[in-house]
Amino acid sequence: xxxxxxxxxxxxxxxxxxxxxxxxxxxxxxxxxxxxxxxxxxxxxxxxxxxxxxxxxxxxxxxxxxxxxxxxxxxxxxxxxxxxxxxxxxxxxxxxxxxxxxxxxxxxxxxxxxxxxxxxxxxxxxxxxxxxxxxxxxxxxxxxxxxxxxxxxxxxxxxxxxxxxxxxxxxxxxxxxxxxxxxxxxxxxxxxxx
Amino acid sequence: xxxxxxxxxxxxxxxxxxxxxxxxxxxxxxxxxxxxxxxxxxxxxxxxxxxxxxxxxxxxxxxxxxxxxxxxxxxxxxxxxxxxxxxxxxxxxxxxxxxxxxxxxxxxxxxxxxxxxxxxxxxxxxxxxxxxxxxxxxxxxxxxxxxxxxxxxxxxxxxxxxxxxxxxxxxxxxxxxxxxxxxxxxxxxxxxxx
DNA sequence: CCGCTATTAGCACTTGGTACTAATATCAGT
DNA sequence: ACTGATATTAGTACCAAGTGCTAATAGCGG
Numbered sequence: 331x332x333x334x335x336x337x338x339x340x341x342x343x344x345x346x347x348x349x350x351x352x353x354x355x356x357x358x359x360x361x362x363x364x365x366x367x368x369x370x371x372x373x374x375x376x377x378x379x380x381x382x383x384x385x386x387x388x389x390x391x392x393x394x395x396x397x398x399x400x401x402x403x404x405x406x407x408x409x410x411x412x413x414x415x416x417x418x419x420x421x422x423x424x425x426x427x428x429x430x431x432x433x434x435x436x437x438x439x440x441x442x443x444x445x446x447x448x449x450x451x452x453x454x455x456x457x458x459x460x461x462x463x464x465x466x467x468x469x470x471x472x473x474x475x476x477x478x479x480x481x482x483x484x485x486x487x488x489x490x491x492x493x494x495x496x497x498x499x500x501x502x503x504x505x506x507x508x509x510x511x512x513x514x515x516x517x518x519x520x521x522x523x524x
Numbered sequence: 525x526x527x528x529x530x531x532x533x534x535x536x537x538x539x540x541x542x543x544x545x546x547x548x549x550x551x552x553x554x555x556x557x558x559x560x561x562x563x564x565x566x567x568x569x570x571x572x573x574x575x576x577x578x579x580x581x582x583x584x585x586x587x588x589x590x591x592x593x594x595x596x597x598x599x600x601x602x603x604x605x606x607x608x609x610x611x612x613x614x615x616x617x618x619x620x621x622x623x624x625x626x627x628x629x630x631x632x633x634x635x636x637x638x639x640x641x642x643x644x645x646x647x648x649x650x651x652x653x654x655x656x657x658x659x660x661x662x663x664x665x666x667x668x669x670x671x672x673x674x675x676x677x678x679x680x681x682x683x684x685x686x687x688x689x690x691x692x693x694x695x696x697x698x699x700x701x702x703x704x705x706x707x708x709x710x711x712x713x714x715x716x717x718x
Numbered sequence: 719c720c721g722c723t724a725t726t727a728g729c730a731c732t733t734g735g736t737a738c739t740a741a742t743a744t745c746a747g748t
Numbered sequence: 749a750c751t752g753a754t755a756t757t758a759g760t761a762c763c764a765a766g767t768g769c770t771a772a773t774a775g776c777g778g
Contacts, residue, residue, distance in 0.1 A: 335755065351583070353734065364757050369736085379735055381575065381764090388581035389545070429650060432709070437639050437653040442632035449631075456623065458663065459631040464656040515626070529724065547765065558726050563767085573766055575733090725774070732767075743756070748749105 338363070339371050350383040406443040406478065408450060414482055414492075417451040419443060421476045428472045435470040440506045444496035447480045448510040451494060460491070461511040468505040476500055483509075490514040532557070533565050544577040600637040600672065602644060608676055608686075611645040613637060615670045622666045629664040634700045638690035641674045642704040645688060654685070655705040662699040670694055677703075684708040 338361055345360065346352060354372070358365040372379070378386070406421030421443040423435045441464060449457050470476060476498050484493040490513055498506035532555055539554065540546060548566070552559040566573070572580075600615030615637040617629045635658060643651050664670060670692050678687040684707055692700035 351579075355734080366758070367756055370756080381578075381734070384575075384582045385545075385578055388578045432650060434652065437643075437656075438632055438636035441635050441639070445631050445635070456625050458628065459658075459660050461660070462631075462656075462658040464653075464658070466653050466655070469652065549765085560726055560728095561724080564725080567767095575765070720778090722776090723774100724776100725772100727770100727772075729769085729771105730767105731769105733765095734763105736763075737761085739758100739760085741756100741758075744754080746751105746753085748751090 335371075339375055342368070342371050343375055343377070346377055346383070350387060351380070353380050406447070406476070408447070411450065413451065414485075415451075416482070417447055417480045419447045419450075419478050419480075421478065423470055423472050423474050423476060425472050432469075433471045435472070435474075435476075437464075437466055440466065440470065440476065440498060441508065443476060443478050444480070444498060444506065444508045445510065447478050447496060448494040448508075448512055451480050451482060452492060452512055452514060456515045457492075458513045458515055459510055460513045462508060464506070464508045466506055468500075468503065470500055470505050474500045476505065478506075529565075533569055536562070536565050537569055537571070540571055540577070544581060545574070547574055600641065600670070602641070605644065607645065608679075609645075610676070611641050611674045613641045613644075613672050613674075615672065617664055617666050617668050617670060619666045626663075627665045629666070629668075629670075631658075631660055634660065634664065634670065634692060635702065637670060637672050638674070638692060638700065638702045639704065641672050641690055642688040642702075642706055645674050645676060646686060646706055646708060650709045651686075652707045652709055653704055654707045656702060658700070658702045660700055662694075662697065664694055664699050668694045670699065672700075 342357065342361065345357065352360075354365050354368045357368045361368070371377075377383075406419040408417060408419045411417040421439070423439070427439045428435050444464075445459055445462070448459065477500070478496050478498040480494050480496045482492055483495045486492065492512045492514065494510045494512055496506075496508045496510065497504055498508075536551065536555065539551065546554075548559050548562045551562045555562070565571075571577075600613040602611060602613045605611040615633070617633070621633045622629050638658075639653055639656070642653065671694070672690050672692040674688050674690045676686055677689045680686065686706045686708065688704045688706055690700075690702045690704065691698055692702075
């Protein structure tokens with residue numbers, strides 16, 4: 331079931347995007363063309379080779395692992411972080427994040443972005459959320475980009491607590507505000523909150 | 525400044541841990557021994573080769589990225605519902621829902637289960653969350669089953685509002701409490717909250 | 719000096735490629 | 749049907765960063 335070059339290349343792009351760990355040989359089998367064709371396709375699409383792809387994924391994680399929580403556990407992409415001070419992440423709302431009915435983003439995605447940013451900002455091996463108050467001010471729709479800004483507003487080191495305020499905006503309009511009481515988890519005490 | 529084999533191997537472990545992207549050749553220069561020695565060291569310490577190390581980092585990231593939040597309309601399975609009154613759902617915590625580090629479920633999954641149950645309980649075409657207060661009382665780990673019970677505790681029909689309380693338990697122990705102020709969205713007014 | 723561990727060297731082989739050249743296939747237009 | 753252009757396939761040499769293996773050498777303790 332061969333298709334045109336154009337179609338194959340589109341599919342190829344997608345395929346590699348979905349699974350960057352695929353080799354040219356596997357792709358050649360998948361699309362029923364020679365390995366060389368796959369290579370030519372990659373060149374034209376400027377898709378790097380397997381190892382480079384893997385490396386990129388890995389480097390991204392590793393570099394961003396700043397200190398506290400790995401970025402790979404964050405919902406949304408962190409674009410700026412000052413540990414224990416403030417952090418910013420962006421999250422692009424896609425069709426899978428909204429109610430089919432009215433295209434409005436489901437609340438837990440806004441929460442997830444804000445909450446994981448609150449976790450990331452903590453300058454600790456691991457932090458957990460203890461309490462939280464949320465306000466969903468305006469609906470967010472598919473296609474919009476949510477910018478979440480987190481600020482540490484209070485610290486209680488003796489209690490292993492910190493308070494983080496997250497304000498999420500779309501086009502400078504505030505859509506969500508959340509405050510999070512965070513627990514700094516030390517090595518031995520794995521005992522509070524989820 | 526050569527040291528003993530033992531010391532070198534300890535340092536080697538650390539060095540690779542800090543920067544998994546280092547090659548044997550670079551390490552050989554760093555420790556002023558031959559590449560073969562580095563290889564022997566890696567064998568003895570069972571540290572995989574560069575590419576495998578990178579791959580591991582990448583796989584970790586990639587899998588986590590794919591995870592995030594499920595697409596399903598309702599997080600968890602609703603096992604009982606009385607519209608406008610109460611509802612129960614269960615959610616099995618799987619490895620993909622927890623922090624790798626300590627196996628504790630990430631907060632947004634508890635929130636997602638509770639919030640989507642609060643949405644479901646509303647006897648309306650569609651409801652949105654306006655405000656919410658959460659308490660994460662105990663950590664939940666992979667393998668546990670969360671039972672969330674939602675109750676409508678107050679109704680304000682004139683304001684299109686209802687208040688829902690959700691209590692989540694694992695083996696009869698309360699792990700999470702959330703209260704949700706819900707907005708009943710009528711056909712024309714698609715205007716509040718996310 | 720023997721024995722032992724540690725270290726170094728060298729070679730063949732592996733994966734998943736790049737870079738390049740050359741042959742063939744396919745199709746469109748005249 | 750023939751020409752050209754594009755697309756595809758084949759093949760070679762080469763590379764990085766290894767593994768696996770054998771063998772030689774160094775250093776030291778008794």
